[in-house]
Amino acid sequence: MAHVLDGLPIAVDAMGGDRAPSEVVAGALQAAQELGIPVLLVGDGAYLESLGPHPGVEILATTEVIEMDEDPGKAVRVKRDSSLVRCAEAVRQGRASAMVSAGNTGATMASALLRMGRLPGVQRPAIAAVIPVPGSTPTVLIDSGANVDCNAQMLVQFAQMGWALAMERFGIVDPRVGILSIGEEPTKGNGLVKEAHALLAEGRAGPEVRFIGNVEGRDVMSDRVDVVVTDGFTGNVVLKTLEGAVTAVVGAVLGALSSTEEVKQAAKAIMPALVPLATEFDPDTYGGAVLLGVNGVCVISHGSSGARAILNAVKVAHHAVADKLVARIESVIGSGRD
Amino acid sequence: MAHVLDGLPIAVDAMGGDRAPSEVVAGALQAAQELGIPVLLVGDGAYLESLGPHPGVEILATTEVIEMDEDPGKAVRVKRDSSLVRCAEAVRQGRASAMVSAGNTGATMASALLRMGRLPGVQRPAIAAVIPVPGSTPTVLIDSGANVDCNAQMLVQFAQMGWALAMERFGIVDPRVGILSIGEEPTKGNGLVKEAHALLAEGRAGPEVRFIGNVEGRDVMSDRVDVVVTDGFTGNVVLKTLEGAVTAVVGAVLGALSSTEEVKQAAKAIMPALVPLATEFDPDTYGGAVLLGVNGVCVISHGSSGARAILNAVKVAHHAVADKLVARIESVIGSGRD
Numbered sequence: 246m247a248h249v250l251d252g253l254p255i256a257v258d259a260m261g262g263d264r265a266p267s268e269v270v271a272g273a274l275q276a277a278q279e280l281g282i283p284v285l286l287v288g289d290g291a292y293l294e295s296l297g298p299h300p301g302v303e304i305l306a307t308t309e310v311i312e313m314d315e316d317p318g319k320a321v322r323v324k325r326d327s328s329l330v331r332c333a334e335a336v337r338q339g340r341a342s343a344m345v346s347a348g349n350t351g352a353t354m355a356s357a358l359l360r361m362g363r364l365p366g367v368q369r370p371a372i373a374a375v376i377p378v379p380g381s382t383p384t385v386l387i388d389s390g391a392n393v394d395c396n397a398q399m400l401v402q403f404a405q406m407g408w409a410l411a412m413e414r415f416g417i418v419d420p421r422v423g424i425l426s427i428g429e430e431p432t433k434g435n436g437l438v439k440e441a442h443a444l445l446a447e448g449r450a451g452p453e454v455r456f457i458g459n460v461e462g463r464d465v466m467s468d469r470v471d472v473v474v475t476d477g478f479t480g481n482v483v484l485k486t487l488e489g490a491v492t493a494v495v496g497a498v499l500g501a502l503s504s505t506e507e508v509k510q511a512a513k514a515i516m517p518a519l520v521p522l523a524t525e526f527d528p529d530t531y532g533g534a535v536l537l538g539v540n541g542v543c544v545i546s547h548g549s550s551g552a553r554a555i556l557n558a559v560k561v562a563h564h565a566v567a568d569k570l571v572a573r574i575e576s577v578i579g580s581g582r583d
Numbered sequence: 584m585a586h587v588l589d590g591l592p593i594a595v596d597a598m599g600g601d602r603a604p605s606e607v608v609a610g611a612l613q614a615a616q617e618l619g620i621p622v623l624l625v626g627d628g629a630y631l632e633s634l635g636p637h638p639g640v641e642i643l644a645t646t647e648v649i650e651m652d653e654d655p656g657k658a659v660r661v662k663r664d665s666s667l668v669r670c671a672e673a674v675r676q677g678r679a680s681a682m683v684s685a686g687n688t689g690a691t692m693a694s695a696l697l698r699m700g701r702l703p704g705v706q707r708p709a710i711a712a713v714i715p716v717p718g719s720t721p722t723v724l725i726d727s728g729a730n731v732d733c734n735a736q737m738l739v740q741f742a743q744m745g746w747a748l749a750m751e752r753f754g755i756v757d758p759r760v761g762i763l764s765i766g767e768e769p770t771k772g773n774g775l776v777k778e779a780h781a782l783l784a785e786g787r788a789g790p791e792v793r794f795i796g797n798v799e800g801r802d803v804m805s806d807r808v809d810v811v812v813t814d815g816f817t818g819n820v821v822l823k824t825l826e827g828a829v830t831a832v833v834g835a836v837l838g839a840l841s842s843t844e845e846v847k848q849a850a851k852a853i854m855p856a857l858v859p860l861a862t863e864f865d866p867d868t869y870g871g872a873v874l875l876g877v878n879g880v881c882v883i884s885h886g887s888s889g890a891r892a893i894l895n896a897v898k899v900a901h902h903a904v905a906d907k908l909v910a911r912i913e914s915v916i917g918s919g920r921d
Contacts, residue, residue: 378831379831379832379834379835379838380835380838390765393765393772393773394773394774425820426820427728427731427815427816427819427820427823434731434816435731435732435816436732438816461820461823461827462819462820462821462822462823462824462825462826462827463823463824463826463827463830464827465824465827466824466827466828466830466831467827467831475820477765478765478772478773478776478817479816479817479820481765481800482763482764482765482799482800482813482817482820482821483800483820483821483824484800485765485799485800485801486800486801486803486804486821486824486825486828487800487824487828488800488801489799489800489801489802489803489804489805490804490824490825490828490829490832491828491832492801492804493716493717493804493805494717494828494829494832494833494864495832496717497717497718497860497863497864498836498857498860500717500718501853501856501857501859501860502853502856502857504856505856507852508852508853508855508856511849511850511852511853512849512853514845514846514849515839515840515846515849515850515853517846518839518840518842518843518846519836519839519840521839522835522836522839525835526832526835
């Protein structure tokens with residue numbers, strides 16, 4: 246692995262997440278050491294200094310922490326010296342190229358929005374989550390929780406931003422963009438979906454974005470579509486439903502494989518074949534969701550992120566910067582028709 | 584198995600579903616033969632007569648069929664001699680005790696609503712689907728597709744009806760009713776969810792219905808809740824998302840188990856442990872969803888239902904009649920507060 250360690254660092258919120266700071270810091274250190282990506286650890290000064298110096302690792306000492314269950318808007322306004330707010334500030338000030346946090350999702354969005362600002366023309370930033378698809382590139386699910394109540398114009402922009410991410414992150418040429426509904430026909434869906442469908446069908450997302458029409462819940466984890474567009478309420482429900490289903494099925498399979506001594510013995514021989522699956526379905530593999538539509542790269546990791554998830558999140562942030570994700574989004578938003 | 588064969592038959596739409604009439608009829612005949620539940624086969628006279636006489640099996644010859652992709656409202660108005668409309672009519676006329684169809688879901692709802700009518704006080708009938716939970720009783724998901732745009736009062740009634748079904752179908756004492764949202768706090772969710780939460784929290788569903796607050800997507804396939812209340816758009820998306828996720832994970836596991844000759848050999852020994860899981864996660868095991876809020880029992884089977892699914896659907900319908908599901912729903916709707 247090349248140890249580059251030049252360029253601006255990725256700001257990592259050392260205090261955010263259920264397993265912060267130890268696991269978060271461990272992941273960030275690995276990113277510097279193993280991937281050669283410089284990081285800026287943002288958080289409790291005494292703790293971070295106690296780790297000693299590491300090549301490619303800078304420290305930004307802060308005095309406050311936004312807890313997982315705090316009211317996002319209020320916390321961001323009041324706790325100006327929190328690790329989260331300082332991460333976003335570091336990006337705005339050009340001290341870091343991107344930010345990563347596994348902390349309070351609402352506060353992460355609020356910090357990014359307040360400090361980095363929205364991209365010109367973007368109505369509302371949205372969270373793009375990454376859904377694993379066995380044997381294929383992942384599906385981008387946007388919005389997966391930033392905006393609970395949406396209008397049709399917002400969904401058109403989610404289509405544009407998700408499309409840009411699918412190209413950038415997974416190298417998909419001409420990604421297929423679908424809108425989540427309850428039937429394939431354009432007449433199926435609630436009022437919001439039907440209106441957004443009409444706008445997308447008439448090319449409001451611009452000439453480049455390939456709209457394939459309605460898709461259904463069963464398509465999210467399939468190779469039928471690359472970008473699934475939905476409002477933040479439905480998207481968040483889908484994301485957590487998938488999480489629950491994968492956990493339930495995997496749990497049931499593992500339970501069955503240890504049901505008797507005989508089965509347990511036989512299962513040993515097949516475990517090597519099953520382990521790669523566990524990695525494929527593990528959300529940590531994808532390093533987290535991305536907040537799109539703000540003027541900077543902001544990766545939102547799962548609250549339960551361990552070192553490996555943070556390592557991958559830093560990698561995702563690094564590539565997004567290198568691939569000019571923000572400029573791509575600005576460009577596709579600009580090519581849409583009002 | 585006791586061969587009772589008395590009482591009113593269950594009307595089965597012999598022409599409804601992707602695998603109709605052969606698989607549907609096979610399932611209905613099994614119900615009569617193996618479970619002693621009398622059935623009324625409704626459909627093409629020539630085809631049904633050609634099967635010859637069977638104990639406990641009556642035939643109602645019809646001349647029309649509503650196709651899977653027809654417009655439900657129009658089809659039900661125009662095709663008065665369709666198998667679907669005649670099934671609902673047979674229930675209203677007291678010729679059958681309940682109906683089962685794997686055909687056009689919208690047309691099934693429309694037929695039931697037009698011919699059986701709504702129960703007094705019910706704003707809108709809703710579809711209750713059954714979600715398997717490994718190692719526990721299934722979860723009732725209501726509404727899973729009947730009403731795409733809902734108001735909060737409708738969700739309160741869905742809570743009442745789902746509660747009655749969880750008691751009747753799975754014998755759950757004091758079922759836990761939750762509303763599907765994107766966080767556990769009452770402040771989380773879209774406008775509809777917050778309003779419905781408030782109504783349920785102040786006891787509008789009546790003194791018997793135990794409301795446990797918001798639940799999330801990951802709880803649907805867990806033992807944390809018995810009845811998940813949501814609008815028909817979100818519910819249908821969740822249902823199909825679960826279907827897709829289970830298919831993807833199970834497919835990936837089976838793929839991994841046949842990846843090499845060595846693994847394939849070892850897998851043979853563990854298959855007996857995995858087969859019960861396949862049954863547990865197979866929607867056919869539960870015989871389909873139920874339309875609640877109409878004045879009669881109407882079971883809506885999956886479009887792809889085979890004989891086993893229809894057999895189970897007839898069993899579900901039979902038990903719903905025996906357990907007086909409709910009267911239970913009428914009673915809980917009546918005990919709600921306006």
